[in-house]
Amino acid sequence: MASVQFQPAAITPSERETQRVLFITRKWGPAVGGMETYCERLTEELAKARAVDVIALEGQDDGQPPSAWLLLLFPFTVLGRLFRLKNAPAIVHIGDMAIWPLALMAAAFFPRAALVLSAHGTDVSYAARGGVKGMLYGLYLSIGSRLLTRAEVIANSRATETRLTEIGWDCSAVVPLATDLRGNPQAGFDPKQLLFAGRLITQKGLSWFVNEVLPLLSQDVRITVVGTVWDKSEAAALGHPQVEFLGRKPQGELALLFAQAGCVIVPNIERGNGEFEGFGLIACEAASAGGLVLAADTGGLRDAVQDRETGHLIEAGNAQSWAAKITEVLDQDPCERAQFLARSQELAQSHYSWSRVAEQTTEVYASCR
Structure with a gap:
């Protein structure tokens, strides 16, 4: 106590x-x-x-x-x-x-x-x-x-x-x-690596993403998952051959993973029972660490992400829109990506303080x- x-x-x-x-x-x-x-x-x-x-x-x-x-x-x-x-x-x-x-x-x-x-x-x-x-x-x-x-x-x-x-x-x-998380955008980011971080519960959308969005992407795209399993039904997604589960990581390692990923996905889904994401701290943590954030346009994520400024908001539950946006950012010109990340990181660190x-x-x- x-x-x-x-x-x-x-x-x-x-x-x-x-x-x-x-x-x-x-x-x-x-x-x-x-x-x-x-x-x-x-x-x-x-x-x-x-x-x-x-x-x-x-x-x-x-x-x-x-x-x-x-x-x-x-x-x-x-x-x-x-x-x-x-x-x-x-x-x-x-x-x-x-x-x-x-x-x-x-x-x-x-x-x-x-x-x-x-x-x-x-x-x-x-x-x-x-x-x-x-x-x-x-x-x-x-x-x-x-x-x-x-x-x-x-x-x-x-x-x-x-x-x-x-x-x-x-x-x-x-x-x-x-957030206090800080990091540096990586010139050598992996354009085939997506990162998911957080508690594994249905609302966070990992299983939905693996089942609905991942099949629409290139077969060499991989997802790294950092976090803890709270909902056993979500654990099934970790067995997918394109998914690597790292468990919990300290903040310093997490910041590096955010910056090294092709993009950080926050694919929350809207549940029929009315549950929602109150804020979505991972989104502003990732942006502050130099990650390129893609988040569902739902609940509190609308306050955790400033659309097209600290990341991009995508229609929740729309697999086609998610696949299209991921393909777009992974194929983005390196100079444009670097400029966007510099702006998004500066804004995230100043506003989410x-x-x-x-x-x-x-x-x-x-x-x-």
Whole structure:
């Protein structure tokens, strides 16, 4: 269980108290994922200008989220930490919507503190899966929207904002995520190598791509897959003779792989149950590292990719369009490719920065007063 206190430099004691943030999250390292990265990096950036206390539930050493048992115990851990907290926060920031009751708990201890919640795609799309669990989760979120009417809500994409509104929450701001990944475009990239990175779940579209798009491409085109298998049904795609599975890779190696690939594919599919990609961090990571990004024009990927600027958006589920665009970029003139990558990387690194995320989050904090 992580209990972290960040102390910013060059800030007076009075400013420290008036700007203090209490950040509560169940998403933290060593678990791997966009939400974990968001919580860790946002709090680090916020701490450069204010005091930040973090109550976080650590993930497992293998990169998986904490066990269900630890999740059930987390509210009691938070309760204990709230009793021991020495300084009252000005802002209580809850890291994701699934733990919204912890905002009520913190408000009982610190009634003068402003309440802020972050919303991610998985927070608001689970209810769309249907069944008893989905129905109950949708009701759970709806109850939260009625009990936390004074809370400010930050969505990570316009797609997430839309779903929040449908559930009943009022969204205060859309703040796209960011990345620290850096790399250099490679003059010696492999024009026959595609790269897929991320969790292997149906929504990410790897199986769809292997079954529907790969047969439309040249037989010497290969796909390198980096990530972890979450959905066993997706594992079948890894046995294709044109697919190489590398498993998890550290960020430095991943950046190099992004830059060396002919293109980085993010082929998310639109599911009939309403699940969607909340943001799509891989897309801006790849662009920032010097990769040529092709992403599905769906969900939060529309905020993770600036079309024809940091990558290209392609109609989700349209195999012919995907095959045509891949062929086009793999056959692109090397000079044109280099120019595009230089522009896309510069824009990705400037826009998808954690300093920008912290600045926009601070603007939301200011609106609470």
